[in-house]
Amino acid sequence: MTDKRPWLVIGQGAIGSLMAVKLAAIDVPVQLKLRSENDVIDDEQLIRLGSQSLRLATVDKLTTPSWIFAAVKAYQVAPLIRELRTSKAYEASTLIVSYNGMLRDETTLMRGSDLHWVTTHGAYRDADKIVHAGHGQSWLGPQQSGQNAPHEVMEQLARALPPLTWEDDIARRRWQKLAVNCLINPFTVLHKCRNGEILQHVTPELWRQVAYEIQVLAQYHGIELAVATLLQQAEHVVQATANNRSSMLQDYSQRRPTEIDYLNGFIASASAEAGLSAPANQQLWQQVAALTGDLGPR
Ligand code: PAF
Helix, strand or coil: CCCCCCEEEECCCHHHHHHHHHHHHCCCCEEEECCCCCCCCCCEEEEEECCEEEEEEEECCCCCCCEEEEECCHHHHHHHHHHHHCCHHHCCCEEEEECCCCCCCHHHHCCCCCEEEEECCEEEEECCEEEEEECCCEEEEECCCCCCCCHHHHHHHHHHCCCEEECCCHHHHHHHHHHHHHHHHHHHHHCCCCHHHHHHCCCHHHHHHHHHHHHHHHHHCCCCCCHHHHHHHHHHHHHHCCCCCCHHHHHHHCCCCCCHHHCHHHHHHHHHHCCCCCHHHHHHHHHHHHHHCCCCCC
16 A cells, blocks of 8 residues: 655755656655745745646645655755754654765764665756756665665655665765766866866866875775776766756855865865865865855854
8 A cells, every 4th residue: 555645845946846746746745845934935836847837735844744855955954954853743754865965964963764865867947947957867775774675765756756776875876976076066166167168177187186085085984986987977977967057056156055065075074084185175175165155064
């Protein structure tokens, strides 16, 4: 029997909106959580995806045990979890999070059974419309490995936005994604360019050094990555998304905080804490932060 508990989708960005529409399309109950500090909360919100338009119910807090799908900025994760914890329904809810980068305090912030969703689907907002620009694939896995795959969550997410693979060791995939973001995003801001143009600006030595520092830190955390593979993966993403403006460039252009503290900033600060040096990531962190006014991990 299908569990009819509702999905609570958090994050009004392109990926959150895409997932909300896709879940609604498989006929499971979906609500959107808006920010509780909003003065006026409408009962419904309209999402346009391609030629489809859909009105979804909105709530301002978690009140009933739910599958929570949060596609948010890295700096929103800690405040969100602190807010969710104030609801009694949180204990019986499953949290699925998706964000770029890493947080220094993930192990205290998250429960072992909370899930990370990593995707290569690409979506962006064009005025009031969501565009599903690139069909990719996704992986779901627990904060702490060694958990059973939650059948209903897997089944519903896989039906909504396939293909989806269960990955008990999701940390490795998150490190790979972290590396791709560290190798692309800061350069798009520093050179004000699209993804496809960064290799005209970055020397192979600098790119390799950024990847090397990530590999060393990952190894310190028990994750084996190869520099050559990280560079190949990043180059593949550069080519596949050549015409895209990275999320960091979009944040910078729209004067929103960037995720630099959780990308190259995470590598630099976590390396320093481990007694490792990461000068290339440290420099990129400082250069982007100087441009954007980001102040360090919140
Ligand atoms: O952050 C982004 O923009 C994306 O994750 C990526 C992979 C760099 C493509 O633009």
